[in-house]
Amino acid sequence: MDETTIVNVGTEKFNSLVNLASQYGAAFAIKILSAIAFWVIGRWLIGFAVGLVQKSLGRQKVDPTVLRYVGSFITVTLNIILVIGILGFFGVQTTTFAALLAAVGLAIGMAWSGLLANLAAGGFIIVLRPFKVGDFISAGGVTGTVVEIGLFVTAINTPDNVLTLVGNNKIFADNIQNYSHNTFRRVELKAQLSGAADYQTAIELLKSRIAAIPNVLAEPAVDVEILEINLVGPVLAVRPYCHNDQYWQVYFDTNKMIKDALGKGGFPAPMPAQTVIMQQAS
CATH class of the missing domain: 2.30.30.60 (SH3 type barrels.)
Structure with missing residues (x-):
């Protein structure tokens, strides 16, 4: 075989390799572009489908919490299906991938049991x-x-x-x-009285004054009773009722009213008292 023949054979092989590479490269490029197109279109369709579901549930006045949860679940599920479909388009065996995904999921589940517990x-x-x-x-x-x-x-x-x-x-x-489940709440407060104070008069005074505070409910009526007795004197439980939205306004206004009503009503200030007994040595 002369030199010219060898060159021609080498050229033919090189050209065949170039043609083969071009064919495979073109096919691979088409698959890549197709996969990108599938991903973009799939993502758009997923967003469109989730939007339709949420709008449909919204027209039925479904709770916003359920809407967000359903939207997140559908989005994650459809994205997984989209990824599996794109891999199948590239020739990856989806059954093998599904088994691998299940195995990975089991391993992740064991490692992230707390995360799955939060999901459940x-x-x-x-x-x-x-x-x-x-x-x-x-x-x-x-x-x-x-x-x-x-x-x-x-x-x-x-x-x-x-x-x-x-x-x-x-x-x-x-x-x-x-705290928002019921229509109204009870405000829990205390009022310390002196042992020398007329507790019955103080109870009636606080009931009438606190009942006049804005947003305090007439029913149930204001509760003012002796909660306990300590070394200073009786401790009154002061409990007005109000709607949830006005809780803190009633809370602070009731505190002010306790101070003003007892202070201006002439009740003695509660002061801790101690009895000291001194004995002289014989």
Whole structure:
């Protein structure tokens, strides 16, 4: 075989390799562009579908908490399906991928058992509805207004305007106090009297004066009774009732009224007293 023939054979092989690479490269580029198109269109369709579901539930006046939870669940599920579909388009065996995903999920579940517990607790909170967005609650050691109930955590805005995220499992495993569930609340306050004071007159005075405070309910009536007796004198339990929205206004106004009513009513100031007995040595 002469040199010219060898060159021609080498050129033909090189050209065939270039053509083969071009074919595979073009096919791969088409798949990449198709995958990008599928991802963009799929994401748009997912957003469109979630929007339709939320609008449909919104027209039925479904609770906003349920809307957010359902929207998050549908979005995560459809995104997983979209990723599996794109991998299947590239020729990846989806059954193998599903098995691998299940194995990875099991490993992650064992490592992140707390995270999955929060997810399950979030579902129970949505179903059982011990509270909803906008309620003022005390749960998981945090007191405040519920801003959002997420898949894993619940966002609570505390009275000092601090956003606090509490794990759903911690909330569901603990006692939950929902201050917004009932239409009215009882304000719990105390008034210390002197042992020399006429407690019956003080009780009647406080009942009449506190009942006149704005937003104090006439029914149930204001409770003023002796709670306990200490070394200083009787301690009165002062308990007006009000709607949830006016709780702090009634709380502070009642404190002021206790001070003003007892001070201007001529009642003696409560002072701690001690009896000292002195004995002279014989």
